[in-house]
Amino acid sequence: xxxxxxxxxxxxxxxxxxxxxxxxxxxxxxxxxxxxxxxxxxxxxxxxxxxxxxxxxxxxxxxxxxxxxxxxxxxxxxxxxxxxxxxxxxxxxxxx
Numbered sequence: 001x002x003x004x005x006x007x008x009x010x011x012x013x014x015x016x017x018x019x020x021x022x023x024x025x026x027x028x029x030x031x032x033x034x035x036x037x038x039x040x041x042x043x044x045x046x047x048x049x050x051x052x053x054x055x056x057x058x059x060x061x062x063x064x065x066x067x068x069x070x071x072x073x074x075x076x077x078x079x080x081x082x083x084x085x086x087x088x089x090x091x092x093x094x095x096x
Contacts, residue, residue, distance in 0.1 A: 015073060015081075025050065026069045033082070033092040042089035066090060 013020055022030065028050045033041055043062045047053040051061070066082070074080040079095035 016077060018076065020072050022069070022072060025065055026072065029065055029069055030073065030092075033090065037092050037094070040085050040089045040091050045089070 013022070029046060032046065032049050044056070046062050047056065066084075070080070070082050074082055077095075081092050081095065083091050083093060085091055
């Protein structure tokens with residue numbers, strides 16, 4: 001599945017008509033995940049593309065931001081967009 005586009009999954013900051021407020025880093029993560037929809041995005045990829053880190057900072061910065069993003073884009077909805085692929089990374093999929 002290719003990226004349906006940021007506008008399709010996050011049009012005007014809304015999901016199913018509900019306004020979702022994101023911080024800058026959360027938006028960058030969401031945008032990167034949407035541009036790679038259906039593909040597993042690793043922690044390293046996010047560190048490099050979102051934070052411009054080319055080393056592992058040995059913190060849980062990615063996990064913390066993913067958790068916050070997930071609580072904003074998935075918590076109030078029946079079907080999640082953001083999925084964890086254990087041992088590999090994260091993937092975003094459009095709800096069926």
